[in-house]
Structures are given as structure tokens and as C-alpha cells.
Amino acid sequence: MALWDTVRLAFGTFVAHPMRSFLTLLGIVIGVTTVVSMMALIEGLKNEVNDRLSELGANCFQVQRLPFGAGNLSAAELARRPRITYGDLDAIRLQPSVLVAAAEDSTGGQKVSTSMRETRANVSVWAGTPEYFQTNSVTLATGRIFTETESMDARHVAVIGADLADTLFPGMDPLGREMRIKGRTFQVVGTLKRRGGFMGGGSQDNQVMMPLSAYTPLFGVRELRVSIQARSGEVHQRAQDEVSLLMRRRHGLKPMDADDFFVFSNESTTQMFNNISQVISVASFGVCLLSLLVGGIGILNIMLVAVTERTREIGIRKALGAKKRRILGQFALEAVVLSLVGGFLGVALGVGLSQLARWVIQLPTEVPAWAVAVSLAMSCGVGLSFGIYPAARAAKLDPVEAMRTE
Numbered sequence: 001m002a003l004w005d006t007v008r009l010a011f012g013t014f015v016a017h018p019m020r021s022f023l024t025l026l027g028i029v030i031g032v033t034t035v036v037s038m039m040a041l042i043e044g045l046k047n048e049v050n051d052r053l054s055e056l057g058a059n060c061f062q063v064q065r066l067p068f069g070a071g072n073l074s075a076a077e078l079a080r081r082p083r084i085t086y087g088d089l090d091a092i093r094l095q096p097s098v099l100v101a102a103a104e105d106s107t108g109g110q111k112v113s114t115s116m117r118e119t120r121a122n123v124s125v126w127a128g129t130p131e132y133f134q135t136n137s138v139t140l141a142t143g144r145i146f147t148e149t150e151s152m153d154a155r156h157v158a159v160i161g162a163d164l165a166d167t168l169f170p171g172m173d174p175l176g177r178e179m180r181i182k183g184r185t186f187q188v189v190g191t192l193k194r195r196g197g198f199m200g201g202g203s204q205d206n207q208v209m210m211p212l213s214a215y216t217p218l219f220g221v222r223e224l225r226v227s228i229q230a231r232s233g234e235v236h237q238r239a240q241d242e243v244s245l246l247m248r249r250r251h252g253l254k255p256m257d258a259d260d261f262f263v264f265s266n267e268s269t270t271q272m273f274n275n276i277s278q279v280i281s282v283a284s285f286g287v288c289l290l291s292l293l294v295g296g297i298g299i300l301n302i303m304l305v306a307v308t309e310r311t312r313e314i315g316i317r318k319a320l321g322a323k324k325r326r327i328l329g330q331f332a333l334e335a336v337v338l339s340l341v342g343g344f345l346g347v348a349l350g351v352g353l354s355q356l357a358r359w360v361i362q363l364p365t366e367v368p369a370w371a372v373a374v375s376l377a378m379s380c381g382v383g384l385s386f387g388i389y390p391a392a393r394a395a396k397l398d399p400v401e402a403m404r405t406e
Contacts, residue, residue, distance in 0.1 A: 003030040003097065009280070010057060010391050011194065012095045016272065017237035021341075022173020022301065022339065023236065023298070023299065023300045023340060024295070024296060024299060024301065024338070025299075025342030025345070026294075026295070026298070026299035026342075027279045027293070027294030027295030027296075027297075027341070027342075028291065028292055028295030028299075028339055028342030028343060028346060028348065028382065029286035029342050029345045029346040030229075030291045030295075030346070031289070031290070031291030031292045031295065031346065031374050031375075031378075032288065032342070032343050032345075032346025032347055032349075032375040032376075032378075033347075033349045033353065034061070034121065034284055034287045034288050034291065034344045034350075034369050034372060035284055035285065035288045035350070035352040035375050035378075036347055036349075036350025036351060036354070036367060036372060036375055037091065037349075037350040037353045037354050037357075037365075037369075037376070038280060038281070039284070039367070039368055039371035040350065040351070040364065040365040040366060040367040041353035041354065041357070042277045042280060042281060043366045043367070043371075044084060044354075044358075044364035044365040044366040045363075045364060046089060046277060046373040047366060048362065049363040050137060050217070054210070058135075059099075059228075059229055059230045059232060059233050059239075060135050060137075060227060060228060060258065060265070061227075061228055061236075061239070061240055061243075061263060061265035062090075062225055062226065062227045062228065062232070062263070062264055063084065063092070063180065063225065063226045063228065063243060063247065063261055063262070063263050064084065064223070064225040064226075064237075064261070064262050064264075064267070065079065065081050065082070065083055065084055065223060065224075065262070066078065066223070066259060066262060067110060067262040067264075068187075073217050075269045076079045080260070081222060081260045081261070082251055082260065083221075084103075084223075084224045084225060084226055085167075085224065085260070086103065086186070086224075087250075088155055088226060088247065088250060089101055089103045089129075089226050091246055091248070092228060092366055095239065095242045095246060095393055097230055097231055097238045097239035097242055097244060098229070098230065098231070098239055098240065098242070098243070099136055099229045099230060099231045099237040100131045100135060100226055100228075100229050101131065101135070101210055101226055101227070101229075102108065102128050102129045102130075102131035102132040102134070102135045102136075102226070102227050102228075102229045103128060103129050103132075103224055103225070103226055104126065104127065104128035104132050104136075104224070104225050104226075104227060104241050105114050105127050105128070105131075105212060105215060105216075105222055105223060105224050105225065106124060106125060106126045106221050106222070106223065107124070107125050107222055108122075108123075108124045108125070108191050109122065109123075110123045110125050110181060110182070110208075111123065111181075112122070112164065112168065112179055112180070112181055112208060113168075113179065114168050114169070114178065114179050114180070115181050115392075117168050119164065119168070119206075122206060122359075123164060123206055123207060123208060124206065124207040124208070125207070125208045125210065125215065126207055126208065126209045127209065127210050127211065127214070127215030127216075127219075128211075128212050129143065129151055129212055130146060130148050130151050130211075130370050131212075131229075132209075132227065132359070133145045134229065135226055135228065137234060138159075138209070139193040140159070140190050140191070140192060140193065140344065141162065141190075141191045141192060141193045141194070141278075142173075142190060142191045143159070143175045143188070143190030143191055144189055144190050145159060145189075145190055146158075146159070146210070146211050150211060151211040151212070151213055152213070153213075153304075154213035154217070155211065155213060155214065156185060156186040156187065156210075156214055157187050157188075157189045157210065158186040158188055158189065158206050158208050158209060158210045158212065158309065159177070159188075159190040159192060159208070159209040159210075160174065160179075160188055160190075160191055160192065160207070160209070161191070161194075161195075161204070161205035161206055161207040161208070162191060162192060162193070162194040162195075162205040163194075163205035163206040164205065164206050164207065164208065165188075165191050165307065167206075169185050169188075171365065174188045174191060175188055175189065175191070176188065176347060177189070178325050181208065181218065182219075183250055184218060186208075186210065186214075186381070190208065192207075192209070194382075195230070198299045212375075215269070220287050228243060235252075236265075240263060240265065242330045243263065244259065244263055247259070250402075256352075262372075278315065288375075288378070292366065292378060292379070292382045294405040295342060295382060296339075296383075296385060296386035297386065299338055299339055299383055299385040299386045299387055300381065301389070302388065303331060303334065303339070303387050303391070304388075313318065315361040321325070325356055325361075327391070328391045328392060329391075330391070331387065331391035332355065332384060332388055332391040334387070335383040335384065335386065335388075336380055336387065337382040337383070337390065338383060338387075339380060339382050339383025339384075339387075340379055340380055340383065342379060343375060343376045343378075343379030343380070346375065346379070347372050347375055347376065350367070350375075354366075354367055368393050401405065
């Protein structure tokens with residue numbers, strides 16, 4: 001009953017001065033909202049990245065000329081980097097730890113048409129050797145992939161994404177039908193399993209896959225890459241080391257020279273993303289701590305005001321036999337309840353913002369339970385830390401002097 005009375009008094013203080021209480025808790029609300037929403041975004045992106053990276057294939061990695069986003073390289077350094085060649089592909093295939101290797105290239109912003117319909121210039125065209133489907137773990141919905149013979153003969157065959165199939169062949173089976181890319185006719189031999197968007201971007205189903213030998217006469221060699229599958233998980237790292245040493249020898253690099261190519265795998269890319277997410281997490285918690293500090297100062301202020309306003313009440317209660325620990329517990333619990341109200345408001349706002357981001361701009365957000373628990377625990381800690389001084393001050397009041405206060 002004593003605990004319930006204390007909680008009721010705490011909420012009574014909040015209800016009696018709602019605007020003052022809300023402004024006091026605004027720092028806590030902002031801090032908790034920041035943590036919950038940012039952790040929801042990071043968790044969602046992490047799951048999305050892991051799902052998409054799994055598409056590279058088991059025990060697979062890739063060699064390409066440029067790092068993601070060009071890294072910290074200058075324009076001159078980028079220009080000096082040699083391009084990946086078919087000779088590199090043939091040499092990589094001979095490495096002891098390599099099971100298969102595939103060359104691949106891609107371009108975007110293309111139009112695809114049939115005799116009845118035409119897409120906008122937003123179709124991605126991907127091309128590769130037949131091993132591409134294995135090293136990138138591509139999943140078919142219907143039909144088949146192009147064969148080694150079709151690749152060697154530069155046959156105009158293609159596998160298309162689900163969105164492109166819906167656009168060009170609505171209500172029809174696309175297998176065996178023809179479409180045109182840059183004035184050349186291609187026959188559809190397969191369709192891809194629907195994959196959806198990625199990180200709030202455009203659809204990954206609006207694409208065409210064709211033999212690299214048929215792609216090159218249309219688009220040229222833009223940026224050849226090699227995707228590689230190791231013979232097993234045990235030799236995955238050895239395969240990466242073998243390929244890296246091979247590329248360094250082929251490019252004539254000296255022992256102290258930096259690599260002029262980029263190797264990435266599921267593990268390395270996941271580690272890179274985790275490093276970025278850790279920086280964002282630290283920054284988010286920094287903002288949260290500053291906001292909680294502001295909120296804590298507000299709680300300290302409002303509790304000191306509450307002690308002053310209720311000095312006579314405290315004196316009467318102590319005169320009737322209330323112990324110091326009872327008064328201390330009452331005001332400390334009031335501070336904790338007030339801060340928890342701010343914490344719950346911040347959690348609700350953070351969850352709402354993350355859901356809004358998922359719904360409006362299709363960002364992959366997912367609120368982790370630990371972020372909610374940590375946010376509420378931090379709110380509770382702030383209330384207790386900043387509320388203990390006013391509570392101790394109230395507990396130390398002399399009952400006679402307190403009752404004389406007007």
C-alpha cells in the first residue's frame with residue numbers, strides 16, 4: 001500500500017503540472033527516442049545487409065578494381081588502377097583452393113521493350129559467365145539459366161527479374177518470349193525469384209541477366225569483376241590469399257606496395273558495416289547521454305520545487321511518525337517514476353518513427369528489445385541519480401520547522 005501510495009503521489013505531481021513535467025522530461029524523451037530509432041535503423045540495416053550478402057554464395061568472395069565508394073583514393077590513383085581482365089579470370093581458375101570463378105559486369109538505366117510494351121530507362125543489365133549463378137547464389141523462379149554453349153556462342157538469351165516480367169508480359173508466361181535491348185532481340189529462358197528492394201532503394205527485380213559474351217558487343221567492357229567460390233569453408237581464407245598474391249604478381253607490385261585491387265567477402269563486408277554501425281551507435285548514445293543529462297537536471301529542479309512546495313506536508317508526516325527512509329523513498333520513487341514516464345514516451349516515439357520510416361521511405365527498421373530495455377534502464381538510473389539529492393533533503397527536514405512553513 002505504501003508503494004502504491006508513493007506511485008500515485010508521483011503521478012499526481014505529473015498530472016497537477018503537466019506542462020512543467022513534460023518540459024522537464026523533454027530531454028529524456030529526446031534521448032530515448034534517438035537511441036531507439038537509431039538502433040532500430042541499424043538493426044534493420046544489419047539484417048538487410050546480412051540477407052543480401054548471403055546472396056554472394058557460400059564460401060565466395062569477389063575481386064574488383066575499385067573498392068566500394070572508391071574509398072579514400074584520389075582520382076589519379078583510381079585512374080592508375082589496372083582493370084580486371086579475362087586473363088586474370090583464367091589465372092584465378094587455376095588456383096588450388098578455387099572451385100569456380102566467374103566474370104561479371106553490369107550497367108543500369110536501360111530500356112527493354114517488346115512489340116507491345118516498353119519500360120522506362122531504369123532496367124539494370126547484369127552479365128556473366130555461366131558460373132555467375134553459382135558464385136552469386138542466384139535463385140530461379142521458373143525456367144533455366146543460360147548454358148556454357150550459349151555463353152560461348154554469344155547467344156541472345158536472358159533471365160529476367162520478376163518486376164520486369166510483370167511489366168513486359170503481364171498475365172503471360174514469359175518463357176520463350178522475345179524482348180529487345182538496344183535494338184537486339186533476346187529470348188527469355190528463365191525468371192528470377194522475387195527479391196524486393198534494398199535499403200529503401202529501388203527494386204532488385206527490375207533486371208536482366210545475359211551471357212557476358214552477348215553483353216560486351218552491346219555495352220563494351222565497363223568494369224569487369226571476378227566472383228570466386230573456394231573449394232570449402234576450410235580453405236576459404238587460403239583461396240583469398242592465393243588470389244591476392246596472384247593479382248599482385250600479375251600487376252607487378254612490390255612487397256611494400258599497396259594492393260591496386262579490392263577483395264571482399266561476406267565476412268569482410270559485414271565487418272566493415274559493423275564498424276560503421278558501431279560509430280553510429282556510439283554517436284547515438286552520446287546524444288542520448290547529453291539529452292539525459294539535460295533531463296536529469298530538469299528532474300533535479302522539479303523535485304527541489306516539489307520538496308519546497310510540500311515542506312509543510314513533509315513536516316506533518318514526520319510529526320505523525322514517518323521515518324526518514326519513508327520520506328527518502330517517496331521522493332526518490334517520484335523522481336524515478338517521472339523519468340520512466342519520459343522513457344516510455346521516448347520508446348513510443350522512437351518505435352513510431354522507425355515504423356514511419358519503414359512505411360514511408362521503405363527503410364528496413366527493426367526495434368531490438370535490448371535497445372528498449374537499455375533506454376528504460378538509463379531513464380530509471382537518471383531519475384534515481386538526480387532525484388536522490390532532493391529526496392535526501394526532504395528526509396532531513398526538521399518536522400517543527402517544516403510545519404511552520406507557509
